[in-house]
Amino acid sequence: MRRRLVISYLLLMVLVLIALESPLAVTLASRETERVRADRLADATRFASLAGPALRGGGPGPIGAELRSYDELYGIGAAVVDRDRGIVVDSASWQSTGTATVLDVALSGQQASAPESVWPWSAGPVVVAVPINDGGEVLGAVVIVTPADEIRRAVSTWWLLLTLAGLLVVLACVLTAFGLAGWVLRPVTELDAVTHEIAEGDRGARVQHRLGPPELRRLAASFNHMADVVSDVMDRQRAFVAHASHQLRNPLTALRLRVEELGPSLTDADGRSEHRLALEETDRLALVLDALLTLARAEREENERVTVDAAAVAASRVAAWAPLARHRSVALRLATSDGPAYARTVPTAVDQALDALIDNAVKFSGAGGAVTVTVAHRDGGVVLEVRDTGPGMTESQLGQATERFWRAPDAQNVDGAGLGLTIAAVLVDASDGRLTMRPAQPRGLVADLWFPTPEPEPAVPSADEDTAADLRPAPAR
DSSP states (O other), X not given: OHHHHHHHHHHHHHHHHHHHHHHHHHHHHHHHHHHHHHHHHHHHHHHHHHOHHHHTTSOSTXXXXXXXXXXXXXXXXXXXXXXXXXXXXXXXXXXXXXXXXXXXXXHTTSOEEEOSSOOTTOOOOEEEEEEEEETTEEEEEEEEEEOOHHHHHHHHHHHHHHHHHHHHHXXXXXXXXXXXXXXXXXXXXXXXXXXXXXXXXXXXXXXXXTSSOHHHHHHHHHHHHHHHHHHHHHHHHHHHHHHHHHHHHHHHHHHHHHHHHTGGGOOSHHHHHHHHHHHHHHHXXXXXXXXXXXXXXXXXXXSOOEEEEHHHHHHHHHHHHHHHHHHTTOEEEEXXXXXXXXXXXXXXXXXXXXXXXXXXXHHHHOTTOEEEEEEEEETTEEEEEEEEOSOOOOHHHHHHTTSTTOOOGGGTTSSSOSOHHHHHHHHHHHTTOEEEEEEOSSSSEEEEEEEEOOOOOOOOOOHHHHHHHHHSOOOOO
């Protein structure tokens, strides 16, 4: 955008310079031509006053000597022409090229000259002609032909100076345009940078509202106010979810105790069945409240990063879920390469995301199914893959799987709060990672967790290396 502004300023300045310097260049060319023309007309008028005897047949008289002296002194050819265009007297360098039109006007009784202006690319001379009158009768004319080389050099010099001045003005305009564009766009640039910072999770980033034009200052102030309002609303929303979930646990616990106390008083089978369903619903509600608390804490995580060994975390989570997998007759396996696999994430991101994925995989694989957790290095980061042999999901279901409280149509009666994948997606996104899911072949689902690896620390020479460097013999000279 700065380049476009500078180009627009520069184009406007170039147009102004062209509009101003073009008439000035024409005026300078006309002025130089007019200066020479006026001198030559004055000389021709003086020669015309001396040329009367020569035209009356009394010999060249003084005009011949005048023309020769004039030619020798200035190198300018001149001639006296009678009314029949015959040469009466001329100088040594006289040439009649380009004099016909001017001579026609002079013989009609008027002074004439050509051309109107001498340009740097023109090649002809400057020709002036003055009629010789005697009692109102035109006897002939004096014609002076002046080489235009000096005029062309003078005009070219003036035009070169104008061009240099224009280039200096353009250079000053470019420097000024860059400064002006920077001053105008600095708030916009900072607004763009702060917007990216807020999008990446730094909700405390704000724009300086004392830079740039008044309109952009007001825009920066409005943006800061909007960011404050949005941040406050998000904090209030998350605080409300956390507080509501926390406050609901006490009455929920009391309700469950009261429902449990009703158990011994129920004697018929239908009552005991309803009692069991009521207890299951209270447990389900407790799971929902726990998931809401976890989600609120995950969304409240700032940009703090920790380095964890994803392979060790995966091994611990597989070991933790192994009893439940055995209870449900599901084979839970871990496949990882030797050595650690370090990842840079927000705290507990790998743990909770793996818990959500393994829980769903074990839950939906069914008896006789298999769940495989793989840890590998890929795409410049660490990938944790959870593959199951369950029913999988369709493409449309994969697009909705991370929405809050979303449940697949065929999983409405399966235990869960519908927040596990949402929590995993929030934690992975806060870690600058990716959560991707795709159908497995021939059946099942594959969920990939990608986390960036920590940046390598610069190597610091050890004390032994420093000592060895000090003891290394100096090269021979």
